[in-house]
Amino acid sequence: MKIPAHCLLITFSALTLGFAPPRVVPKVTDVLPAAALQPYGRTLLNKEQLELISSAVHFGFSFEGTECQIFASLPNTQGHNYLQYELDGVYQKRLKVTGNSKEPITITAPGAGKHTVWVYKATEAHTGAIAIQKITGQKVKAMPNSKAPLIEFIGNSITCGAAMDPSEVPCGAGQYHDQHNAYMAYGPRAARALKTNFILSSVSGIGVYRNWNSLSPTMPQVYEKIDFQDKNPQRWNFATYSPKVVSIALGTNDFSNGDGKTARLPFDSASFVGNYVQFVKLVKAKYPKAQIALLSSPMINGKNRTLLQNCLTAVKQKTDASFPTDKPVAVYFFQPMQARGCLGHPNVEDHAIMASELEPFFRKLIQ
Template sequence: MKFHFKRVAAGVCILFLTVTAFTIHKDIPTELPATALFPYGRCLINKEHNLELISSAVHFGFSFEGKDCQVVASIANTQDRNYLQYELDGVYQKRIKVSKNSHVPLVISAGEDGKHIVWIYKATEAHTGAIIIEKIIGQSVKAIKPKSAPLIEFIGNSITCGAAADTSEVPCGTGEYHDQHNAYYAYGPRVARELKTNFILSSVSGIGIYRNWNSDAPVMPQVYEKADFQESSSAMWDFKLYTPRIVSIALGTNDFSNGDGLKKRLPFDSGIFVSSYIQFVQLVKSKYPVAQIALLSSAMVNGSNRILLQNCLLAVQKNIDELYPADKKVAVFFFEPMQATGCGGHPSVAEHAILAEELIPFFRKLLKG
């Protein structure tokens, strides 16, 4: 990476997550440093030469031989816990908690000898904090480059993050907000896997175009250029690292929100929403001039607000097409209404599958264009 956070790494507690007991091999394991990995998504190499996973579902792959391998991971002392999740030989396994002050080895066991492939994903979002990867240990361990394929960047809010979707371990109403995050099973990665594309998630819970769920700022246009989506961060994201074929933008749910019902909330302003959205699309186009822009509505916005949001997106589409007549026309997709059953009115893992099924024909058509 071309930049580093000014993040103090001293006091970071290194830990090894355990999936099963480690089998000691006769062959001497090799170590693959984080700097040799090929991560995909928002991340950075810090001053300790470790890999910091930032955005939702940022991922990397490696192969190893034998039955087991180890991943050396850590979180900052300011965090209590965070989550990884992984795929082994093409099959999703589970989320793994990364806790501070834990020194338990993370061992990924394949159960049988042979060559195996692992993909590690960050289950949570940027605002949950970075997960730091130091190295991979195993027999004949080698980094895997992501496949050569079109890229879709999914910009959005908590829905795009896969927030509050997975209650398999921590029920709704208990634990912390990120305890139910599952970015791997969010609609974007599902669409990408089905269509065999690469993907990046650029998403923040509670965020909107001109106002957030329960605050006026910072909104997505203010944080999109920051590497970790934090307005106060000095680290800027390097948009030259990736060239998306399609940039999907799914914002508006939080702009329509009534918030917590306690803080004063003005009525939704369609004029400000449309003008702010147009400016944000222009910002995205300045980063990716040849990308196809796709605007998604929200399955969580229903009733008269659903129609209003759709009309706003059509107004954005019309204005952008007029401003950039030589570019690809903006595509718009309207979700079917959904009464979500995940935590806090978010889609569950199963409901993300429904959202993805709706989107797959839409994105397949765009990829052919």
Template sequence: MKNRYAYLAAVLCVLQVGCTAVPGTSEGQVQELPATALQPVGRFQVNKVQGLELISSAVHFGFSFEGTQAQVMTSLFNPKGHSYLQYELDGVYQKRIRIDGPQDTLVITAPTSGKHTVWVYKTTEAHSGPVVIRKVTGPKVSALKPASKPLIEFIGNSITCGAAADPSEVPCGTGEYHDQHNAYMAYGPQVARAVKADFILSSVSGYGAYRNWNSNGPTLPEVYEKIDFQDKNPQRWDFSRFSPQIVSIALGTNDFSDGDGKTPRLPFDSATFVKAYIGFVKNVKAIYPKAQIALLSSPMMNGAKKQALENCLSAVKAQVDATYPAAKPVALHFFKPMRATGCTGHPNVEEHGVMAAELEPFFKKLL
């Protein structure tokens, strides 16, 4: 009976805001870790009520606990909306978890007692809206500092987001666009883990260097400095938070797109593309003067379009290298063509693995 009341007290404590510890549980004290104590990698902000807003794709934070269970308390701004988180337990990837409405809980269950580490990742992209972390609870819960690893920032479009890559739970053509996102399994995070680096994803589905999939803008260069990549948001991201060793940029797929076939669209303009791309690279170099710049082509393109994109990227490299003769030369990687089989013609999780394996020696050399 005593244990039963202790368990009930622990549950009530977890539900209460401001409760910090309850003695007498079978696994020790249940403690509360405020969201402000977490140390995320990626774009985030702490809001007025001290909630941690996870903004960018794959933005992640870590914590440890002792025992067999911990809880991550979450919320969304849209009371009828949903998003996704995914997590590692003791270094092993587990799964995606759907987050619903203004209050939800990600429950982490370990198979054994003892000390465990957890890394939680936002699955969806910035334009799907933030996932708010309210607090973390569990026995002897403690925030983890990001590992002392090289940092790679991956700038790009839906492919970089891991969009449309994972129909394992919600089949292609059903649900909402972000239901098939899997940022953890996108090529960037996969190759970063392979080369023992940490990562940030700065990417927006459908966006390009000088025009988007089906519109003329705002483009990725135009929203890159906004905290959530939203053109009308006056708030800018604080780039001093992180210093990537490498900035990888993969734009062009959407610039070359023919759109939906209904909206008027001019033929691809290589001169405008190169000019916009050079301007963006110069802006990135101004933000991160010590970073190595790497330009990636697109595995979605072949034939004449593939060659045209590669020619454009080579022209960007030549002009940027000439402008910054004392800096590290821009690195180029041209993907092998791929017939993607994910949703709406995107690479699926396995195909992101193929891309990551192709990129691994390229990034190892740069590191």
């Protein structure tokens, strides 16, 4: 069959004009290894994985484009834990990490361009570590350490941000750490308002000379352990950070009536003050140049509130006498509060009130 000349011309023209499908240029994905991250808080680099241990331990990175991926895992394949994050300076939400998940966590930005992400561990050390393997995305880079002053917040469940946020799992449902929100706790809130760095060293239920429902291990016994577990032989390297201020908020559990099951003796002020003074000396040995600040408890009211304030005043006096050339210990007494969170704890709004109270107090200490 003879093909007309004009058809041959059209066919030739189509080929020469390149009507073939355009070539797809693949996106370039960069990899930021966990070892390159520069975190604030207690971590452990284990087989190229960065284990996030303490409450609100956090790291930052930047990327370009509209999304990036965080590769995270748990040592317990049957468990779950939580991260939370900021995108371009705005808090977003909590991210549930499940032990059996094989997929990375994808963070999506509303538009192209360069974006900054800060990721926080929402839960405390005793909940278990979250391991970060890597971050992927376009031009992903670790955020460098800031030169701003650092505040370390030592405390109990209040400092952890425990039992404060029932927005996803109601009070009384799920597991204890399902209501943790370390990012919104009073310490990180106050630090952000002051534009300082922060780390949290806190354990739910812990006290100075006794805990909520046990005699030990107390904070003085676990503070040096990397994960605040008394049976762990691995110790934290205190040379990692040099806080300008160390805030200590302990006493709520020493004063508590316990769980109603374990035998509980009346509060012993001599034991409390003695143990507290020794703990402050331990902290000062780790950070000789740091300003020590003692906080009372917003959950203790009535006669016990007065007793706690008297005990903290005694701790200050004894410490100042032992270290006459150091900066005097600072003390702050919270205003009484009727906590509105789970299990009688402060909730998100209560922590905002506490942070607002503390802001002028800490502002003077970091100058």
